[in-house]
Amino acid sequence: MGRRARTRRVATTAALLATAMTISLAAGCTTPGEGRDDGRPPTREQDQSPEQTPTATDSVLAVKIDNIRRARPQTGIAAADIVYVEQVEGGLSRLMAVYATKLPKAVGPVRSARESDLELLRQFDEPTLAFSGAQRKLLPLIDKAPLNAQPPGETSGAYYRGTDKPAPHNLYLRPARLLSSAPGPGALTTTGFRYGAAPSGGTADTSETVRYPAASFTFSWSESRGRWLVSQDGAPTVQTDGKRLAPATVVVQYVKIRKSDYHDSNGNYTPYTETVGSGKAKVLRDGRAYDVGWKRATPTDGTEFTTEHGSPVNFAKGQVWVVYAKAV
Known part of the structure; x- marks a missing residue:
């Protein structure tokens, strides 16, 4: 099937x-305000039940x-x-x-x-x-x-x-x-992301912080690793194996965040992040920040990131973080 x-x-x-x-x-949330x-x-x-054949995809x-x-x-x-x-x-x-x-x-x-x-x-x-x-x-x-x-x-x-x-x-x-x-x-070609040489321009940038009402993310440039080191809520973000999370490219994408039709048992409505449309973004790569524009015409389209002159913006090879921040 x-x-x-x-x-x-x-x-x-x-x-x-x-x-x-x-x-x-019936399982509920253990943290007030979380979904x-x-x-x-x-x-x-249940975890010991017979194994099924994985899907080829x-x-x-x-x-x-x-x-x-x-x-x-x-x-x-x-x-x-x-x-x-x-x-x-x-x-x-x-x-x-x-x-x-x-x-x-x-x-x-x-x-x-x-x-x-x-x-x-x-x-x-x-x-x-x-x-x-x-x-x-x-x-x-x-x-x-x-x-x-x-x-x-x-x-x-x-x-x-x-x-x-x-x-x-x-x-x-x-x-x-x-x-x-x-x-x-x-499988990633549909995202609209492009990888290659850095665009011209930009400004030197070694640290950027994105804040939500109850959370924060800081991305600090590591020259030795050639990556952006992730911190959350003031502490380094590491995996259970001790490895520090460090993407090659970080995109702070400014979007409309509105109230959805759904809420949790405490009456807290789920924010709806609109990823279709257009707006501004900041691309971090190679220790520099680039102010760019983003556009996604329909849900089935990827997101295009371009300079003020309309040229595509390339990402650095490696992991990409896209942080959706509220447009102001």
């Missing part, structure tokens, strides 16, 4: 999260990553080709890690999907989306979206509960259970 057919099955996500593998839609996760991770016994794997303090350090983010940063309830942040050229052994902690994710992912050709759950009213939209939805219970053995953190911040994904192999760099 093709990936598109699997996403069209009746109640693919809702039924699995509600009944299969004893996964419940509600309606899907609980599988138990250890030519599209990316996107994983929603928990990013509050209790979820850190995280696992597998350094292997991602792109990391998107979005604002969620309570002014906190969440990550979406996109994998095309490499699949790490494990990724996590995995958390819930948001409405904005569906628009962002339309740029890819039927991507696989790994997420812990979603609000009930959002589940039908996920079922109808042109993607391969992979919450817990969809594929046997894909998720497991770690012992390093308390629930719900300990749900991890085994990417190899979902994809037979990494799709390769060709």
Whole structure:
């Protein structure tokens, strides 16, 4: 059965999260203001169920990553080709890690999907989306979206509960259970990103900070590594293996962030990040900052970044972080 057919099955996500593998839609959030996760991770016994054959794919794997303090350090983010940063309830942040050229052994902690994710992912050709759950009213939209939805219970053995953190911040994904192999760099050509020599101009820049109401990101240029070192909330961002996260390119993309139709049990509405449209951005690469424009005409288009003269802006080879900041 093709990936598109699997996403069209009746109640693919809702039924699995509600009944299969004893996964419940009743799990709440442990942090005031953070979005509600309606899907609980599988138990250890469920994780021991027979392994299924991974799907052969030519599209990316996107994983929603928990990013509050209790979820850190995280696992597998350094292997991602792109990391998107979005604002969620309570002014906190969440990550979406996109994998095309490499699949790490494990990724996590995995958390819930948001409405904005569906628009962002339309740029890819039927991507696989790994997420812990979603609000009930959002589940039908996920079922109808042109993607391969992979919450817990969809594929046997894909998720497991770690012992390093308390629930719900300990749900991890085994990417190899979902994809037979990494799709390769060709799966990223739909993003609109261009890689190559740096554009002319720009200004010397060794540190940039992006602030959300309850979170902050600082990117500091390391000349010796040729990368931007990531810090969050004033502390260096490292993985569980001790590796410091250090993208080659950072894009601070200024977008409209509005209230969506969905809210958590505390009445906090989910922010909706509009990634279709146009606006301003700042591209950080090679220790310099470039003020550029961005444009994405439709959800199925990638995002173009251009200079004030309309020339395409190349990114440095390596991991890219795109941080969505509120336009003012």
